[in-house]
Amino acid sequence: xxxxxxxxxxxxxxxxxxxxxxxxxxxxxxxxxxxxxxxxxxxxxxxxxxxxxxxxxxxxxxxxxxxxxxxxxxxxxxxxxxxxxxxxxxxxxxxxxxxxxxxxxxxxxxxxxxxxxxxxxxxxxxxxxxxxxxxxxxxxxxxxxxxxxxxxxxxxxxxxxxxxxxxxxxxxxxxxxxxxxxxxxxxxxxxxxxxxxxxxxxxxxxxxxxxxxxxxxxxxxxxxxxxxxxxxxxxxxxxxxxxxxxxxxxxxxxxxxxxxxxxxxxxxxxxxxxxxxxxxxxxxxxxxxxxxxxxxxxxxxxxxxxxxxxxxxxxxxxxxxxxxxxxxxxxxxxxxxxxxxxxxxxxxxxxxxxxxxxxxxxxxxxxxxxxxxxxxxxxxxxxxxxxxxxxxxxxxxxxxxxxxxxxxxxxxxxxxxxxxxxxxxxxxxxxxxxxxxxxxxxxxxxxxxxxxxxxxxxxxxxxxxxxxxxxxxxxxxxxxxxxxxxxxxxxxxxxxxxxxxxxxxxxxxxxxxxxxxxxxxxxxxxxxxxxxxx
Amino acid sequence: xxxxxxxxxxxxxxxxxxxxxxxxxxxxxxxxxxxxxxxxxxxxxxxxxxxxxxxxxxxxxxxxxxxxxxxxxxxxxxxxxxxxxxxxxxxxxxxxxxxxxxxxxxxxxxxxxxxxxxxxxxxxxxxxxxxxxxxxxxxxxxxxxxxxxxxxxxxxxxxxxxxxxxxxxxxxxxxxxxxxxxxxxxxxxxxxxxxxxxxxxxxxxxxxxxxxxxxxxxxxxxxxxxxxxxxxxxxxxxxxxxxxxxxxxxxxxxxxxxxxxx
Numbered sequence: 001x002x003x004x005x006x007x008x009x010x011x012x013x014x015x016x017x018x019x020x021x022x023x024x025x026x027x028x029x030x031x032x033x034x035x036x037x038x039x040x041x042x043x044x045x046x047x048x049x050x051x052x053x054x055x056x057x058x059x060x061x062x063x064x065x066x067x068x069x070x071x072x073x074x075x076x077x078x079x080x081x082x083x084x085x086x087x088x089x090x091x092x093x094x095x096x097x098x099x100x101x102x103x104x105x106x107x108x109x110x111x112x113x114x115x116x117x118x119x120x121x122x123x124x125x126x127x128x129x130x131x132x133x134x135x136x137x138x139x140x141x142x143x144x145x146x147x148x149x150x151x152x153x154x155x156x157x158x159x160x161x162x163x164x165x166x167x168x169x170x171x172x173x174x175x176x177x178x179x180x181x182x183x184x185x186x187x188x189x190x191x192x193x194x195x196x197x198x199x200x201x202x203x204x205x206x207x208x209x210x211x212x213x214x215x216x217x218x219x220x221x222x223x224x225x226x227x228x229x230x231x232x233x234x235x236x237x238x239x240x241x242x243x244x245x246x247x248x249x250x251x252x253x254x255x256x257x258x259x260x261x262x263x264x265x266x267x268x269x270x271x272x273x274x275x276x277x278x279x280x281x282x283x284x285x286x287x288x289x290x291x292x293x294x295x296x297x298x299x300x301x302x303x304x305x306x307x308x309x310x311x312x313x314x315x316x317x318x319x320x321x322x323x324x325x326x327x328x329x330x331x332x333x334x335x336x337x338x339x340x341x342x343x344x345x346x347x348x349x350x351x352x353x354x355x356x357x358x359x360x361x362x363x364x365x366x367x368x369x370x371x372x373x374x375x376x377x378x379x380x381x382x383x384x385x386x387x388x389x390x391x392x393x394x395x396x397x398x399x400x401x402x403x404x405x406x407x408x409x410x411x412x413x414x415x416x417x418x419x420x421x422x423x424x425x426x427x428x429x430x431x432x433x434x435x436x437x438x439x440x441x442x443x444x445x446x447x448x449x450x451x452x453x454x455x456x457x458x459x460x461x462x463x464x465x466x467x468x469x470x471x472x473x474x475x476x477x478x479x480x481x482x483x484x485x486x487x488x489x490x491x492x493x494x495x496x497x498x499x500x501x502x503x504x505x506x507x508x509x510x511x512x513x514x515x516x517x518x519x520x521x522x523x524x525x526x527x528x529x530x531x532x533x534x
Numbered sequence: 535x536x537x538x539x540x541x542x543x544x545x546x547x548x549x550x551x552x553x554x555x556x557x558x559x560x561x562x563x564x565x566x567x568x569x570x571x572x573x574x575x576x577x578x579x580x581x582x583x584x585x586x587x588x589x590x591x592x593x594x595x596x597x598x599x600x601x602x603x604x605x606x607x608x609x610x611x612x613x614x615x616x617x618x619x620x621x622x623x624x625x626x627x628x629x630x631x632x633x634x635x636x637x638x639x640x641x642x643x644x645x646x647x648x649x650x651x652x653x654x655x656x657x658x659x660x661x662x663x664x665x666x667x668x669x670x671x672x673x674x675x676x677x678x679x680x681x682x683x684x685x686x687x688x689x690x691x692x693x694x695x696x697x698x699x700x701x702x703x704x705x706x707x708x709x710x711x712x713x714x715x716x717x718x719x720x721x722x723x724x725x726x727x728x729x730x731x732x733x734x735x736x737x738x739x740x741x742x743x744x745x746x747x748x749x750x751x752x753x754x755x756x757x758x759x760x761x762x763x764x765x766x767x768x769x770x771x772x773x774x775x776x777x778x779x780x781x782x783x784x785x786x787x788x789x790x791x792x793x794x795x796x
Contacts, residue, residue, distance in 0.1 A: 033552075300640035304629065311628040311669070369624035372590050373685070376618045377641045379610030524592040531624070 015114060017121030024122040041465015046127050053131035060138030068145060070215060072238035073222035075143040079160055079230035082136060086164040087171050116263045123165045133161050139237055149240030152248060159251045160233040166255060170262040173269050229254050293393075297383065301374075301390025302397070309398060314366055314449055318359045319398065326352035326406065342422060344414040346489050346497075349407040349427035354478065356399040357434020361474035362467070362530075363391045363442040365449040369531040375523050384523070385516025388442070392435045392508060403427040422497035426489045429497070430482045432504020436511025437477040443519040445470040448532040466529075481507055538602030541566040541693045541724035542587060548595035549582055556582040558748040559596070564693075564726050564741060566601075569719045571735035572728040573765075574745035575773055580728040581621050583745070584697050587726075588618045600693055614642075617691035621698055623678045627671035631662055631681045634670055638685045649688070656684040661710055676707030683711060687718065694718065696727035700734060712738060732766040746773040 032038050060078065063071040105115060123129065140153035225231040232251050236244035293299035309315040329351050364371050378384055407423035447466040485503050488496040519526060542564040549557040557579040564570045574580050585591035587598050589605050589612065598605040605612045626634055632653060639649030657663050660680040665673065670681060679699055686694060694715075700708050715738070719725050729735055735742060742759045744752040751772045752759050760768040 295640065295646045296643055297641050300637050304626065304633075304637050307633070308628055367626070369622070370626045372618070372620055372624060373626065373638065374641060375590060376588060376616070377613060377638075379613045524590060527590060 015110060015118065017117045020118035020122040021125045024125045037466055041468070044465050044468070049127040049131040053134040056135030057138040060135060061141040063142030068238070070218070071143050072235065073218050075139050075234035075238065076222040076225050076231045077218065079136070079139070079234040080225045080228055082132065082160065083164050083167060083230040086132070087168050112263050112267050116259070116266060119169065120165060123169060129165070136160060139234065143234065143237045144240060145238065146240050148244070149237055152240055152244045153237040155248055156233040156236045156251070159248060159255060160230055162255050163229055163251065163258070166258045166262055170258055170265060173262060173265045297386050298390045298393070301387050302393040305391050305394030306397065308366060309394065312366060322352070322355040322359060323402070326355050342419055342492055342494050343490050345407060345410040345419040345423035346426050346486070348410045349403055349423040350430045350482070350486050352403055352406045353427040353430035354434055354475065356395065356402070357431050357438055357478060358471055358474060360391065360395055360435050360438035361441045361471050362447055362449070363388060363438065364446055364526065364530050367530065368448055371527050371530055375527050378520070378523070381517040381520035384519040385512050388439045388512045388515055392439070392512070395435065396431065399431055400428055403431065422489055422494040425497040426486055426500045429485050429500025429504035432501070432508040433482045434474070434478040436508035437474050437481065439508070439511040439515035440518070441470045441474045443515045443522070443526060445473065446526050446529040448530050538599070539566055540564060541568070542600055542726060544587065544596060544598045546596040547583065547586060547593055547598060549586060549591070549593050555748055557586070560745070560748070560750050562587070562743055562750060563753060564724060564743070566724055567719065567722050568724055568741040569715070569739050570724070570726045570741040570743065571739035572726060572743050572745060573730060573732065573735055573769060575730065578745040579748040580745055581697055584695055584728060585620070588616060588695050589613065590620065614689070615692045617686035617689065617694040619682045619686045619696045619699055623675070623682060625670050625678060625682060628669055630667045630669055631673070632657065632666040634681060635685055635688055639688050642689045644689060652688055656687065659714060660684050675702040676704045679703050680707055680710065683714065687714070691723070693724045693726065696725065698729060699727055700729060700731060732769055736765040744769060744772050
């Protein structure tokens with residue numbers, strides 16, 4: 001009796017990786033239980049992953065029909081892209097999910113090795129990792145040229161998969177200490193945008209003119225990347241001989257080394273205390289907007305929103321992302337041939353307006369769990385409408401001048417400064433339309449924006465589908481409603497831009513009016529929807 | 535309408551989440567001017583009840599009246615009369631304490647000068663003046679409860695609802711909170727707070743409602759509910775603790791616990 005008891009308490013528990021897999025599946029299932037919308041979102045994700053897996057697999061396999069050299073080059077670049085995105089995306093898009101945050105598992109009697117294999121298994125469990133594995137295994141068919149290539153290919157794909165996972169785990173684990181401090185999270189959240197921007201650099205370079213021969217550019221890129229670990233894996237498949245075998249050995253050693261590093265990082269993360277942040281005081285400024293607005297609810301909401309855009313990392317991320325994406329797109333567009341005249345200015349300006357307006361497709365998301373404070377105050381639809389007006393006012397205060405600057409910059413690039421006027425007017429109109437639609441999606445399909453670092457999906461686990469519906473609906477609805485003013489201007493009837501601002505104001509007013517009433521009728525559900533997770 | 539002697543009255547309040555009945559026909563009564571405690575074990579439905587009473591959660595059935603006004607039919611009147619401190623300290627994290635108070639006051643349409651005056655006094659009473667310009671995200675639990683209470687009191691509500699106001703609060707802050715609440719009820723206002731700290735409820739409250747498994751199992755003046763025992767004993771008897779266990783001496787269960795010292 002006593003002996004058995006001792007065995008349980010003193011030895012590390014005999015826990016296999018399967019337990020972690022089950023834990024992860026439980027977490028996923030628990031998130032879905034009793035919520036039809038979440039189930040729909042999950043089904044959507046599964047379908048999307050299946051489609052990506054199927055098409056990706058076929059696409060990569062189709063490299064077979066390309067010349068061997070090109071197939072190998074594409075494989076090398078593709079494997080590198082896989083590794084880089086796998087390392088970064090979980091950090092940016094999903095934060096640290098519950099199964100994988102080592103600090104939550106610190107008290108379990110597990111050896112670090114067990115913990116590592118368990119977390120490795122949990123990392124593989126998921127629709128996207130499996131989907132990625134399927135796509136990568138397409139390389140075995142696409143790149144290999146003989147039996148040796150196929151055999152090495154299977155090993156290479158598995159090693160690449162393992163490499164992706166241990167690298168991504170190593171990064172998230174070493175970051176987890178930083179992520180547990182408020183300031184660390186804030187800084188990391190904002191730096192996410194830099195990653196996103198960095199991803200655009202090759203794109204800009206390719207657009208920059210020396211893409212005369214795509215095959216040569218590809219080859220130049222591949223000949224460098226070939227010596228990186230994922231490059232080794234892809235090259236080994238193409239080689240299929242002794243060189244390939246040697247490359248795989250190197251890769252296997254590398255996976256083991258990174259794995260060891262990860263275990264070391266895990267060991268450290270388990271005993272590192274939460275660093276607390278000594279809060280600094282904020283300036284108690286009235287704010288510019290407050291001086292012009294009459295004292296009351298509108299001023300309160302608008303100034304609070306402006307403070308949040310500045311102080312909340314999520315607010316900063318949203319604004320930086322909007323700006324960065326707009327900048328990159330505007331730059332790319334201005335390099336393109338074929339589009340000419342007003343389109344060169346109005347196009348980027350409207351795009352910027354859409355990006356800014358999209359932030360408001362889930363206006364209450366950032367308030368999240370604090371929204372009750374407004375909800376216990378508002379007793380009419382009118383008050384919800386004023387609340388939305390305050391939010392829109394804050395967005396317009398930052399957005400309208402930015403759009404004007406964008407229009408001027410685009411018109412300078414296009415070489416016709418006069419185009420800045422229709423450009424800015426149309427963009428303001430589109431912003432108004434976007435805000436109006438966003439007000440309606442904010443109350444119809446609200447979702448929570450997690451406190452934790454998150455840049456792209458911007459929804460807590462299980463609400464990704466809703467977030468997608470909200471931003472997609474806002475984009476399509478906004479696009480359709482903006483057409484009457486944007487299209488004529490784009491096609492050259494620049495005088496129509498005079499109507500854009502009144503039209504935008506009208507749509508945004510109508511949107512707020514509708515949303516105010518809907519919001520008031522279903523505010524308990526609204527507060528509930530934005531208070532999930534976090 | 536507003537001459538009702540009861541600050542809060544619910545009738546057959548009902549709420550279910552999926553299969554789970556969280557609140558199953560609750561008739562909560564709180565007389566005006568009382569300092570009322572809503573006690574019950576975890577999962578008894580206290581938070582759900584308070585959320586419905588304060589208009590933050592839609593009930594599946596039943597009615598709620600505050601000062602004789604229907605919470606869901608007459609939201610404008612009701613919302614002006616109540617102050618709320620919900621569970622979980624959900625506050626606007628990126629505002630400073632002072633900004634949080636002035637935001638709250640302005641939302642309620644109180645003139646700015648008056649808001650600033652009241653906020654300053656509340657911050658002083660709550661001993662938060664030094665941290666007034668720090669972001670709420672950097673506040674400790676006690677500070678957050680205090681700033682939350684200050685925000686709930688700012689518009690001078692007639693009825694104040696507090697969900698676990700003393701949970702995780704240090705003794706010094708707890709003392710400040712109770713002093714403020716005592717002063718507030720002496721002015722004729724009503725406080726309803728949920729707690730499972732029986733000593734505190736016994737010390738502060740003159741009215742107690744005991745909840746268990748989504749029902750009110752006892753309700754009335756403190757002395758009537760405890761009936762000569764300590765509130766803790768009365769409570770354990772009411773919620774049926776010990777019925778399922780094997781007595782207080784451990785009995786057959788947990789025999790392995792502490793059996794082997796190595």
